Structures are given as structure tokens and as C-alpha cells.
Amino acid sequence: MDALNNETLIRPFWEGAARGQLLTCFCTLCRTDIWYPKEHCPVCAGAISWRPLNGRASLLSWTVVRRQINGQFDVPYMPAIVIPEDAPEVHLVTCLSLPEGVSPYCDMPLNVRFSELTPLQGKPFVAPVFTA
Amino acid sequence: MAQSIRQLKSRVGRFDWGHSVEMDDVNSEIAIIGIGETSYTGPSDRAAKAMALEAVENAIEDAGLKPRDIDGLMVSAGIAEQLCPDDFRAYFGTENDIWFSREGGAMIWGATCTHTASLAIRAGLARNIVNVFAVDWASARKSGRGTPGDWHANEPMKAGYEVPYGWFPQPLYFATFAHRHMHEFGTTAEQLAEVPLTFRRHANTHSGAVMRDKIMTMESYLERPMLTDPFRVEDCCLISDGAGAFVMCNAEQAQDRPHVPVIVEGVGRGCIEGSPYISQQKRVTATPQTFSAPWALAMADREVQDIDVLAVYDCFSMTALMQIEDMGFCDKGQGGEFVQNDRLYYKRTRRDGGIPCNTHGGLLSHAYVLGIAHIIELVRQLRGDAQNQVADARVAAYAGFTADEAATLILRRGL
Numbered sequence: 001m002d003a004l005n006n007e008t009l010i011r012p013f014w015e016g017a018a019r020g021q022l023l024t025c026f027c028t029l030c031r032t033d034i035w036y037p038k039e040h041c042p043v044c045a046g047a048i049s050w051r052p053l054n055g056r057a058s059l060l061s062w063t064v065v066r067r068q069i070n071g072q073f074d075v076p077y078m079p080a081i082v083i084p085e086d087a088p089e090v091h092l093v094t095c096l097s098l099p100e101g102v103s104p105y106c107d108m109p110l111n112v113r114f115s116e117l118t119p120l121q122g123k124p125f126v127a128p129v130f131t132a
Numbered sequence: 133m134a135q136s137i138r139q140l141k142s143r144v145g146r147f148d149w150g151h152s153v154e155m156d157d158v159n160s161e162i163a164i165i166g167i168g169e170t171s172y173t174g175p176s177d178r179a180a181k182a183m184a185l186e187a188v189e190n191a192i193e194d195a196g197l198k199p200r201d202i203d204g205l206m207v208s209a210g211i212a213e214q215l216c217p218d219d220f221r222a223y224f225g226t227e228n229d230i231w232f233s234r235e236g237g238a239m240i241w242g243a244t245c246t247h248t249a250s251l252a253i254r255a256g257l258a259r260n261i262v263n264v265f266a267v268d269w270a271s272a273r274k275s276g277r278g279t280p281g282d283w284h285a286n287e288p289m290k291a292g293y294e295v296p297y298g299w300f301p302q303p304l305y306f307a308t309f310a311h312r313h314m315h316e317f318g319t320t321a322e323q324l325a326e327v328p329l330t331f332r333r334h335a336n337t338h339s340g341a342v343m344r345d346k347i348m349t350m351e352s353y354l355e356r357p358m359l360t361d362p363f364r365v366e367d368c369c370l371i372s373d374g375a376g377a378f379v380m381c382n383a384e385q386a387q388d389r390p391h392v393p394v395i396v397e398g399v400g401r402g403c404i405e406g407s408p409y410i411s412q413q414k415r416v417t418a419t420p421q422t423f424s425a426p427w428a429l430a431m432a433d434r435e436v437q438d439i440d441v442l443a444v445y446d447c448f449s450m451t452a453l454m455q456i457e458d459m460g461f462c463d464k465g466q467g468g469e470f471v472q473n474d475r476l477y478y479k480r481t482r483r484d485g486g487i488p489c490n491t492h493g494g495l496l497s498h499a500y501v502l503g504i505a506h507i508i509e510l511v512r513q514l515r516g517d518a519q520n521q522v523a524d525a526r527v528a529a530y531a532g533f534t535a536d537e538a539a540t541l542i543l544r545r546g547l
Contacts, residue, residue, distance in 0.1 A: 072298035
């Protein structure tokens, strides 16, 4: 039962990413954005669905992982939390992919890009990342 | 006269990104009468249960009691192997019934166990309750058995949305929040450094501290490479093996014990909205201490100015700094400036405008036993027995933390 929930609440996001869409879970009745996704709307118990976002976001904050801590990726890499312009209640955990010479700063405007991430274990996968 | 929940609520107020748990007034009902611990180390191949029993044995003796006097046992669920009543009875050769709670141990429960124990004593379920916490993460990590980050990586939403991006474990969470604090309030690396530096100084004059022989200066700290910006290794707590325990009983019965009793005046617990997902916190520059400290202080009928000695859950330098702000020792955002100029050093007392903090060295330099040693240190301070003794310590506070929750404990020296 839990696995099914996770497939319902997690898989659509990653399937959207593979299609080049940044999605958020939302309530079909009261239009509240629901993040992290839940089976039913916590505000009105309405049915959930997914809606595409415009891809613009601002940087809430970030870190630069410089030494191997979790074995997920080669270091250095830059995980971050961004707030979508058109879903301000949503905090998306993501990675930054910034051009050479561009440093991150809080509230920096960003745009989504769909890139293949290559974890140290398991298969590469397409993910929404954010860039300047 | 005990305050009602309604009275406490009206004193505390409401928050827009979390809440205080409504805890009954237990002011002055329960006392800590005995403390016990093991040595604290890196990998030692000691088993968690064996260390727990050693700490419990020491605490019972310190309380002037015998094992057969103990009729309550509290542990933390889900971290290492913790004791159960059968373990206690087998080790000590006792037979009596033991009231058992898994809402004890360390972290936030180091504080709230006093509240839970008070209610058990009120209900006649137990009279002498031992709270214990043991951890063998140093040995576990060395042998590949497990780490503090495991729970986070296995939580379904985190596994689905955070782990794929490598946003785990805890050092990355709080390094991310630290950058925001630096952005919003101008907190600098040199200011942040004061937290690990001061706690290291405390450890250097504390015989039980793991980092007792390791000197750290501002220069040596700043030269250290970044682990995950803006944290260096020194901004992150140790990984340790060790155990601590304390015995509690009704405050009236506490007067006949060998040591000055330490009376519980206030307990608070707070939780973020959207728990356990700290990535979704409306404010990432603050902690749930925002919700727990006011409740504990209201129950204790105290102001922060009354606190003579403090122990905060310093899993990271910035989380300690934020909790100090959130408890009200300074304004939100002023923590960087606040922790400079020996503010937290044990010799700078409240009278001199200081607030001695983590006088044993904390999780950063004493040992990572998730707060149980913080409470033991505060008991020593209030007894007048501490190695880095704060002059005239009468009232103490412990700030416990688990990321999405926090708890606060206010203690006073009994007569």
C-alpha cells in the first residue's frame, strides 16, 4: 500500500521531468498547491492532480558539497532549495547548474533546465535542475 | 498554583509556521536526583546496551538508591539498541515491575521525559524513574552498520524528492539554512566560528570531553577546508560512543537524597508545520525552539534573563546559534554578534552580560550523545560540581532538537 502511494505521489513528478515538464501536485477543487504531495488535499480533502510550472524560480538557499558525505554524486555539486515563481508555497529541493564564473546568491532568479544526473550508484536520470 | 493550558497558551501566543505542544503544568513536581554516564569516545566496540546499563548503574548509585528501588525506565525509540525492563532485571537481578516508556532518552525527549515522568508519578505508575540514552554510532559507522542520516534517507518523500538530488544528510540541510542566515542577517564565518571555538575551549578544560586535547583557534578554524559550504568539519558535531542516564522522583521525596535535587520548573515542545519536511519550513533561519522555549518559560514563570547556564543542541554551529536567538537571548538575526566577545564562555556570567553555554563542550567538542550529556552537565552546574563551574548557577535551560521539533527544559537548583 505504501509503495503504491509513493508511486502515485512521486512517480508523476519524475515522469514529467523526463518529458521536460516541471510539475507540482495541487488540489483540483480549491487549487491549493500541495508539497510534498499527499493523497488528498489537506485544506479541503479534494482530489489531487499535477500542474505544470513556468520554470522560473528564486533561490531560497544552497550549499556546495565539497567532500564526499553521502556517496550520491561526485563532488563538488550544488544542491539547493528553490521557490517557483508560480507556486510560492512550494519549496523544491534541486541542484544548481550555474555557468562558469557565476556564483549563487539567495533570492537569485533561476530557470529550470532538464538535465541528466549521473549518481555514483544506479542509472542516470533526467531531473529538473536550475540555472541562471 | 498550577497554570491551566489556556493560561499557558495565552502567555505563549500563536505562530504562523509551527506550534507549541500543549503540555500540562508540572512546575516543581519532579526532580533529578542522580546522574550517571560512561566514558565518551570514538569507535570503541562497546555495545549500546552495555553502555546504557553502566550509565544506569552509575545514576542509581549517584541517587543513593538501589536497583530494586527503580520502578520506571525511559529510553529513546529507534536509535541504537536501547534497554527494556527485562534487560534491567536480568542485569541487576531484580524482579519488580518496571513502568516503561519509549518517549525518553535524549534529543527532544531528554527534556520532555521529565514531563512524561511527572505524569506517570502523578498516576502512581512509578516512583523512581531512570531515563537513559546510549549510542554506538562511532563504532557503527566504522563497521558500516549505520549513521545518523539513515532515517532521513529512508523517509518516503525525502527518498523521492531530496535524496535523488543528494540533499542529505543533516550537514547539508543545515549548511543550506546557514547560507540563508548569512544572507538575511549578515552573519559572518568569523562570528559563526565563535560557537565551535567557545565549546572547544570548554572541552579543553573538561576531563570527559573527546576533544579535550585538541586546541582550536580562529586562525586554525578559518584555514580548514569546507566540508559543505559554509560548514567545515568543525561546524559539525562529533560521532561518538557513550551513554548517560538520570534518575527522577517526586520533588518532595528528592530532599532525602545525597545530592542537591535539581527541580524541573518548565518543559516545552514545538513542531514545525509540515513536519518532518524541514525543506518546506516557512523560515529556514529559525528552529522550532521558537515554539518550545516560550511554553517552557511560561510554565516555569521565568524570563530568559533568569537563566544562568544554558545547554543547546549543537548538532551544527549554526543550529546552536539559531536556537540561542529563538530562545530569546538576543533578537532574531543578532546571533552572530551575540556569540562574540566570550558571550558563551563559562567565566562570563549573566551578571557580566554573558550566557555560559555548553560548558562541557557540547556535541561539537564533548561527545555526540544527542543531548543526554548536556542535561548531566546542567545538573552538575546546578549542584556546584561542574568542572567549568559557572559562579552562582541557580537556573539552567536545555534546548533539545531533532530538526522538525525542539524541546526546552528549565531546571532550578533545589534547596
